[in-house]
Amino acid sequence: MKSLLLALQFFTIIPVHKNLPMENRQISGMYSLFPWIGAGIGAISCLGLYFEWSNLMTGFSIVFLGILLSGGLHMDGFIDTSDAFFSYKDRLKRLEILDDPRVGAFGVMAVVLLVIGKVIIVSEVLAAESFHWIFILLIPFFSRATLTMLFGLTRSAKESGLAHFFKQKMNVNMVLFATLFNFFVGLFLIGWFTDWLIAITFAAVLLVFICLFRHWIMKNFGGVTGDLLGASVEVSEVVLWLTLLLLLS
Template sequence: MKHILTGIVLALQFFSALPIRKAFEMNARSATVMYGAIPLIGLGIGALQAIFLTVNDTYFTLSPLFTAILLVVLHFVATGGLHMDGVIDTGDAYFSYRDQKKRLEILDDPRIGAFGAMTLVLFVLLKVGVLYELLLRGLPLLYVILVPFIARQAVILVFITTKPSKETGIASYFKKTVNERTLLWIVISYFIGILAIVMILQNWLLLVLYGALLAFTGLYRSWVKRNFGGVSGDLLGAIFEWGELILWFVLLCIL
């Protein structure tokens, strides 16, 4: 039980902006739980966004555009903008059109290049635009809560099915530490939970989102293997943001 609680706290420490300063023991069990809890962090962020939308509709009724902007800001605040670093570095590395070795070097470079800045602007504009259109169509709170939860499962799936791009780094460290079979069963349990919601609410669109998630996971996995030789911390960080944006796009095409 102790390693489960430690793993959840580590997930909050690593993947949210909560100011948890205490150091916790990192071992195979707690690291596995930490990765397995990533979708739960998404669930919490989704619930926070749903609360914001409820309060806005009840007391403020801000315009859909400004509401979409605030949703993006709220997401950045909740995560500390941590995963956007992966989006920026990935954009810098990929659009450099250099060889694989040089791309990996660019990923490790803490400086932001022109391509990274352009990728950031493009991402933010796309996310604000998609959320704006969804709000105009009456975005149900169920999806506000569950899309971040479903999207973050792509991080686990890519992580356990893709080798690290290099022998050093955070992805390589955790790859050697976590129990990948346990992580797979955690993802399966999440799917069973969503399937139960589908059956209770008769909402088959959630299964469409899961199908989109699996398609995105497969395509992203092939892309990182082809362009980077494997996955890294930055490439995993990019999945947090692009995976969620893809699911919002899918939802926009259906609603």
């Protein structure tokens, strides 16, 4: 329960006004439960389906609720990551830019393209005849599971910050095992409710994404940070929605 409350406190806008312990057990549990926080956000986002809106408006509501309920945390990481990467500076300078609270031009352009592109892709998926609501619930689930897998498999880029603190406290083996279990549960639900081909494709896409994104962050940043993990959530969601669009069209 303390791990769940920690996850809600750090990764959602749900107010948890309580001083909670942040030791090995709680931090490991928090990341093990993190994909289910994404599923909860997806479940609330499904409410947009009950209004008689156009597909475009429904797509916007799904994207908007996802950003709102997470407090814009992952979107902020995507913005900072875009600023750092497109600065074309060396590794140390990029890490400094990640820590800079100011938003640069590259971050603004990247986030505008991300949000517009995501709304359009989700809207197109909603228009498909074989669309199922389970996708709205499970894509945020998979994106958070991707984050925990990357976090467990990748060293910290710097010896400071919240991500480094959590990594020091986390039981990596426990989190990786729980994440693999979460992946299998999500893929089973996709196959059970929709089509096993979609589940298998999602598994392949996620595996390739984790490998490529990890290689990219190691090459350009030398390790993982909280901002890079946040960016992984946003980018993996777009990749999964785009994959779904190609499968359903």
